[in-house]
Amino acid sequence: MTNIIPTILQVLLIIIALAIVFHKENFTIIILIASFGLIAATLYALNQAPDVAIAEVAIGSAIIPLIYVISISRQREFIVLDRVNHDQHDLDEMNEEIYKVMTNFVNDYDLRLNICSDIQGSAEELTKELNVDLIISYNEELKKFEFKGKSSSILMKRLKEMTKDYTYIRVIALKEGESID
Known part of the structure; x- marks a missing residue:
């Protein structure tokens, strides 16, 4: 009888390991881990x-799941x-449209929008060092809003596709210190 319990637990470990590999829901995977x-x-x-x-309880059941969460x-x-x-009054209507575009975008992908301002630095540094996903600026010469983000981001590619019909929005992909149009 005492040999059956470890065997059952080992089989259960194999089943849980397979469930971790093949499951799609992140939070369920954390519970399985x-x-x-x-x-x-x-x-x-x-x-x-x-x-x-x-040690296994502390690390495998507490710390690692917390890091994943x-x-x-x-x-x-x-x-x-x-x-x-x-403060530019001629941008008021376009500002509202930009906000609607961003709201629709985050709602489509079930994200939470976090808008920051007054952070100094180049676009490349901010996207690389501070994990800023998108930088919105207004180009006076082109009379367009510029959305700058990492070229490696799937969300940037989807945002570019979503905004292709907006003539006053230009999406710029940044890659390792360079901008790629």
Whole structure:
């Protein structure tokens, strides 16, 4: 009877590992990872390794899932740096349209819009160092709003596709310090 319990737990570990690999929902995967750690800790305890079991509970069931939760919650946020001078009265109507475009975009992809302003630095540095997803500015010469973001971002490609019919919006992809039109 005592050999059956570890065998059942090992089979359960294999099933959970397969579920982690093939499951699509991020938060369910986190629960499965924590469960995997608890079952592994139980197996360590049954094999007279309580120190390893305690470490597995602390790391595999507490710290790692917490890190995953933090990183997944960051994925759901779309950080926009607004560098437009909103005091220009001729831009009022277009400002409203830009806000509607951004709101529709984040709603379509189930994101949370986080708009910041007054952060100094080049567009390349901000997208690389501060994880800013999009920088909005207004080009006086072209009379267009410029949306600047990482060329590697799938969201930038989708935003470019979504705004192609807006004549007053120009999407610029930034790649390693250079802009690519």
